[in-house]
Amino acid sequence: MAKRNLHWNKILQKLNKGQVTFPFIRSLHIQDGSCPPERLPEGLTRLNKLHDEVKTFIMFLGYSQPIDSLTGAILDAHPEILIPQQYDVLGNWKMFQDKHLQQLGQQKYMLFFHLQYLSTFQALFRNQASKPSQFWLWTFKDDGVYYNFVPGAWQGNTNGKLKVIGDSSGFVTSKKLHENHRNFSILEEIQTVVGIPVKFIHIIANPFDSIASIAMRRFDSTIKINDTKAVNGAIKTFFALVDTNEELRKIYGNSVLDIFSQDLMLKPKDALRKICMFLDVECDDKYLETVGNVLSEVQPSRTRDFVEWKMDDKDWISTEMKKFAFLQSFSFDSN
Numbered sequence: 001m002a003k004r005n006l007h008w009n010k011i012l013q014k015l016n017k018g019q020v021t022f023p024f025i026r027s028l029h030i031q032d033g034s035c036p037p038e039r040l041p042e043g044l045t046r047l048n049k050l051h052d053e054v055k056t057f058i059m060f061l062g063y064s065q066p067i068d069s070l071t072g073a074i075l076d077a078h079p080e081i082l083i084p085q086q087y088d089v090l091g092n093w094k095m096f097q098d099k100h101l102q103q104l105g106q107q108k109y110m111l112f113f114h115l116q117y118l119s120t121f122q123a124l125f126r127n128q129a130s131k132p133s134q135f136w137l138w139t140f141k142d143d144g145v146y147y148n149f150v151p152g153a154w155q156g157n158t159n160g161k162l163k164v165i166g167d168s169s170g171f172v173t174s175k176k177l178h179e180n181h182r183n184f185s186i187l188e189e190i191q192t193v194v195g196i197p198v199k200f201i202h203i204i205a206n207p208f209d210s211i212a213s214i215a216m217r218r219f220d221s222t223i224k225i226n227d228t229k230a231v232n233g234a235i236k237t238f239f240a241l242v243d244t245n246e247e248l249r250k251i252y253g254n255s256v257l258d259i260f261s262q263d264l265m266l267k268p269k270d271a272l273r274k275i276c277m278f279l280d281v282e283c284d285d286k287y288l289e290t291v292g293n294v295l296s297e298v299q300p301s302r303t304r305d306f307v308e309w310k311m312d313d314k315d316w317i318s319t320e321m322k323k324f325a326f327l328q329s330f331s332f333d334s335n
Contacts, residue, residue: 063205080162153290
């Protein structure tokens with residue numbers, strides 16, 4: 001911790017002197033080749049002003065990392081939104097409780113700087129560099145993040161009007177809130193620090209696919225799973241996350257938006273308009289066309305087909321699904 005504090009102090013000193021460079025891409029199209037970095041607007045005051053214009057802090061809730069990442073990518077492709085893929089705000093939150101940051105009133109600015117830096121880093125290097133932590137940036141520890149690239153869009157960049165910033169690690173966020181015994185005080189802390197509305201996008205897929213994805217995390221994905229214990233554990237994990245997200249939906253009300261993954265694939269423009277309205281950003285035809293084309297090529301995932309299901313497990317899942325309004329439209333045979 002002492003080393004991190006010293007490291008932050010040096011960064012803050014450099015920011016005040018305008019000595020930090022930032023790889024900020026101004027062109028609309030991110031080319032396949034490397035892009036030269038552009039110097040960050042000189043001085044901490046101008047950087048703070050950029051982040052003071054943000055109107056909404058967004059967090060995801062979910063059950064599957066691939067769906068979270070894809071949804072985050074299409075939003076990061078919007079010219080007024082910056083959302084890196086899989087940052088894990090909750091896992092990193094202790095960093096922003098540093099006393100020195102609190103004394104300087106820099107918690108929000110350091111958080112936003114991390115998120116903006118990671119968004120740009122990922123847009124520049126994509127899957128060529130999956131561990132940006134080597135550049136003092138901490139991300140959640142997992143098998144790595146596959147970068148979902150949206151050609152001809154604004155990933156890692158904005159049109160100069162940054163309105164929304166946030167984190168797309170929905171599965172990780174929901175899991176950590178559950179493990180914290182649904183103590184949502186950390187969300188209240190985040191709200192206090194950012195000083196703007198905190199909103200949540202709740203990504204919902206077919207429960208059988210989500211449960212299969214959870215079970216498959218411990219197995220070779222090329223082999224069909226026939227492990228009752230693993231499937232039962234995944235069922236318990238999934239509905240524990242559902243319980244947590246349902247409680248949060250009740251607490252935050254209209255600040256939580258339910259988005260069904262099949263709508264993103266099958267009716268992308270309608271789903272995107274819904275999200276843009278929720279985030280209070282424009283949703284012009286160019287953005288809808290660019291991102292809609294990417295989503296329309298994505299086939300709805302059926303990870304349930306990689307599991308040997310017992311009839312008792314199917315019945316158990318179907319019974320539990322009936323308890324939640326947002327799951328009642330699903331069945332094993334539906335999308």
